[in-house]
Amino acid sequence: MLKIKNLHASVEDKGILRGINLEVNPGEVHAIMGPNGSGKSTLASVIAGKEEYEVEQGEIFFEGEDINELAAEERAHKGVFLSFQYPVEIPGVSVTNFMKTAINETRKAKGLEEMPANEMLKMIREKSELLEIDRKFLSRSLNEGFSGGEKKRNEIFQMAMLEPKLAILDETDSGLDIDALRIVANGVNKLKSKDNAVIVITHYQRLLDYIVPDYVHVLHQGKIVKSGPKELAHELEEKGYDWIKEEANA
Amino acid sequence: MELKDKLVSSFMAFEDHLEASSPIHGIKNQAIKTFEQKGFPSKKDEAWKYTSLKPVLKHNYSLFPKQETAIDYNDIKKYLIHDIDSYKIIFVDGKYSSYLSQTTHEGIDVCLMSAALSKTKYRLIVEHYFNKAATQDSLSSLNTAFSSEGAYIHIPKNKLVEKPIQIIHFATGNEAALMLQPRNLIVVDENSHVQIIERHQSLTDNPVLTNSVTEIFANKRAIVDYYKIQNDNQNASLIDNTFIKQKQESHASVHTFSFGGKLTRNNLNFYQNGERMDSTLKGITIIGDKQHVDHNTLVHHIEPNCESHQDYKGIFGDSATGVFNGKVVVEKEAQKTNAYQSNNNILVSDKATINSKPQLEIFADDVKCSHGCTIGQLDESAMFYMRSRGIPKKEARALLMYAFSNNVLESVKIPEIKTRINKLIANKLGVNIGFDL
Ligand SMILES: Nc1ncnc2c1ncn2[C@@H]1O[C@H](COP(=O)(O)OP(=O)(O)OP(=O)(O)O)[C@@H](O)[C@H]1O
Numbered sequence: 296m297l298k299i300k301n302l303h304a305s306v307e308d309k310g311i312l313r314g315i316n317l318e319v320n321p322g323e324v325h326a327i328m329g330p331n332g333s334g335k336s337t338l339a340s341v342i343a344g345k346e347e348y349e350v351e352q353g354e355i356f357f358e359g360e361d362i363n364e365l366a367a368e369e370r371a372h373k374g375v376f377l378s379f380q381y382p383v384e385i386p387g388v389s390v391t392n393f394m395k396t397a398i399n400e401t402r403k404a405k406g407l408e409e410m411p412a413n414e415m416l417k418m419i420r421e422k423s424e425l426l427e428i429d430r431k432f433l434s435r436s437l438n439e440g441f442s443g444g445e446k447k448r449n450e451i452f453q454m455a456m457l458e459p460k461l462a463i464l465d466e467t468d469s470g471l472d473i474d475a476l477r478i479v480a481n482g483v484n485k486l487k488s489k490d491n492a493v494i495v496i497t498h499y500q501r502l503l504d505y506i507v508p509d510y511v512h513v514l515h516q517g518k519i520v521k522s523g524p525k526e527l528a529h530e531l532e533e534k535g536y537d538w539i540k541e542e543a544n545a
Numbered sequence: 546m547e548l549k550d551k552l553v554s555s556f557m558a559f560e561d562h563l564e565a566s567s568p569i570h571g572i573k574n575q576a577i578k579t580f581e582q583k584g585f586p587s588k589k590d591e592a593w594k595y596t597s598l599k600p601v602l603k604h605n606y607s608l609f610p611k612q613e614t615a616i617d618y619n620d621i622k623k624y625l626i627h628d629i630d631s632y633k634i635i636f637v638d639g640k641y642s643s644y645l646s647q648t649t650h651e652g653i654d655v656c657l658m659s660a661a662l663s664k665t666k667y668r669l670i671v672e673h674y675f676n677k678a679a680t681q682d683s684l685s686s687l688n689t690a691f692s693s694e695g696a697y698i699h700i701p702k703n704k705l706v707e708k709p710i711q712i713i714h715f716a717t718g719n720e721a722a723l724m725l726q727p728r729n730l731i732v733v734d735e736n737s738h739v740q741i742i743e744r745h746q747s748l749t750d751n752p753v754l755t756n757s758v759t760e761i762f763a764n765k766r767a768i769v770d771y772y773k774i775q776n777d778n779q780n781a782s783l784i785d786n787t788f789i790k791q792k793q794e795s796h797a798s799v800h801t802f803s804f805g806g807k808l809t810r811n812n813l814n815f816y817q818n819g820e821r822m823d824s825t826l827k828g829i830t831i832i833g834d835k836q837h838v839d840h841n842t843l844v845h846h847i848e849p850n851c852e853s854h855q856d857y858k859g860i861f862g863d864s865a866t867g868v869f870n871g872k873v874v875v876e877k878e879a880q881k882t883n884a885y886q887s888n889n890n891i892l893v894s895d896k897a898t899i900n901s902k903p904q905l906e907i908f909a910d911d912v913k914c915s916h917g918c919t920i921g922q923l924d925e926s927a928m929f930y931m932r933s934r935g936i937p938k939k940e941a942r943a944l945l946m947y948a949f950s951n952n953v954l955e956s957v958k959i960p961e962i963k964t965r966i967n968k969l970i971a972n973k974l975g976v977n978i979g980f981d982l
């Protein structure tokens with residue numbers, strides 16, 4: 296589904312990603328861990344198509360197609376979704392209107408008619424129930440004044456609405472209390488199938504207890520320096536990153 | 546001949562038609578003298594530093610079109626808020642069109658200035674109110690000198706006028722260049738409520754210059770909601786001089802939607818004569834090309850315990866230029882005044898400019914006054930966020946701009962106006978956004 300080859304990316308002439316290789320197949324869950332500033336969010340943004348980041352070298356394939364030249368919205372239309380580490384506040388646009396626009400623009404791009412209003416409402420109802428989101432919430436301005444946890448839950452609600460093929464969850468667990476974590480993880484798991492894939496970026500094992508990864512990768516200074524099975528996450532939580540850094544620098 | 550000279554000399558001819566017995570004969574004679582003495586404002590005047598009238602004064606305007614032109618309702622329907630029942634006072638090239646209008650004298654007077662000036666039954670009101678709010682600046686004086694037509698609205702005590710009143714001026718283009726000087730007088734008596742919509746619309750690209758004066762008197766506990774829709778053609782310019790005198794416990798609001806026209810200058814003045822009242826001044830400006838919109842506001846707080854709220858949003862593209870000059874005066878007696886002013890702007894092009902200048906003159910010590918002004922670009926992180934959800938760049942921009950201006954619409958009380966403005970915004974931004982704005 297996703298194949299990244301020797302990806303180098305920079306922002307304002309500062310090299311951040313320095314040769315990433317990653318392959319994600321349908322049905323898989325990959326966890327990406329790593330110290331602060333190692334480039335996790337940058338990798339997520341580059342996959343999603345943030346223009347600020349310049350890809351200097353390497354390739355990104357999504358379902359066999361080189362998506363490097365595609366705009367963020369075109370990638371979204373193909374089924375790439377990014378749950379933001381820091382969701383952006385958009386005053387004046389309600390959650391509902393935002394989702395309606397996103398869904399209908401995606402349909403338009405695929406040559407489909409707009410989704411009928413009643414169908415849209417039904418979908419909004421179902422997905423908000425799945426994530427136990429109060430309906431009142433949906434008429435509020437997107438992310439404006441939302442608590443950290445509410446923002447993250449709202450990201451997963453959007454994911455549920457858009458039903459992406461590849462979801463990248465960037466620290467979706469931070470800011471969530473234990474109940475919310477369970478709800479969000481449960482939501483993600485319900486949406487999982489053999490046809491889609493998830494990349495979970497996290498610092499903590501606790502989310503991975505719910506969303507169990509097939510692979511764990513450690514990012515350090517813009518490179519994946521170690522990959523392993525889910526047990527690697529436990530090891531990292533126990534021992535921290537120093538041993539990885541030492542190994543990498545050796 | 547320069548426009549100024551032309552105006553002054555044609556006043557002489559025009560004056561001949563005036564009955565010396567007219568209640569405003571003396572006022573007019575005085576007004577033309579004031580105009581003659583002051584002339585058109587120039588960039589040397591502090592209040593006109595960023596707005597030059599030069600390019601709009603150069604045309605050879607007709608001042609009194611002779612020919613009456615009929616226009617078809619179907620051709621102009623789209624300029625009306627036509628999906629609601631309303632009173633309409635419609636002018637075509639400055640002349641009243643009874644065919645397109647719907648006026649009334651049943652309990653309230655929604656009719657013509659020309660009638661009010663000529664019929665004796667209106668004489669008391671006219672003498673009491675006419676030119677009592679307008680200032681003696683050169684443009685208002687010019688309008689006063691030529692006052693003959695416009696809307697006359699008188700709402701007596703305790704009336705809730707359910708139907709909004711639309712005042713619309715069309716220019717047909719029959720004249721190569723046309724100057725219009727409508728004069729409106731609106732008197733709302735105690736405890737009455739009225740909603741008014743005003744629009745100036747040129748139907749061709751021939752130059753039109755409108756210098757209008759509207760005097761509004763909101764008496765005790767009156768509620769006046771006024772909406773100005775400015776979306777005119779590229780050669781149409783508007784100088785709008787609006788003066789609102791409020792009495793105690795009244796509420797007056799003016800929303801100005803400026804989406805088009807060559808040059809638009811809004812001189813909007815509120816005078817608070819009484820306690821416990823509020824004044825609301827809101828505006829959305831979205832312009833491009835070489836359009837120019839200048840909001841020049843004044844709120845004069847004279848007595849204690851009053852409020853004013855100003856909120857103007859502007860989006861400027863291409864080589865468009867904007868001006869916001871918001872003056873708030875709080876007199877010494879006006880303790881416990883709460884005056885709020887905000888002006889936020891987005892420049893979507895490198896060539897667009899905005900000059901924003903708050904002017905606070907506060908002589909009372911126990912007041913709450915705040916003002917803020919921002920000038921920025923569209924938020925890039927918000928753009929990426931929206932695009933990552935599948936919303937294309939153009940629509941994302943539009944949605945952001947819509948959101949930016951949106952809160953100004955919250956205080957619009959007529960849903961059909963809200964819908965219309967939303968459509969105009971979407972149209973202006975060149976998109977069809979996926980939900981019903
Ligand atoms: N727009 C930017 N401008 C300048 N530097 C940037 C920008 N974006 C990221 N960086 C830098 O790139 C590096 C990687 O940042 P990134 O956000 O990808 O780290 P991260 O692994 O997600 O960290 P965290 O665990 O704290 O979220 C950091 O040094 C960061 O300061």
Ligand SMILES: [Mg+2]
Nearest residue numbers: 335336337380
């Ligand atoms: Mg990060």
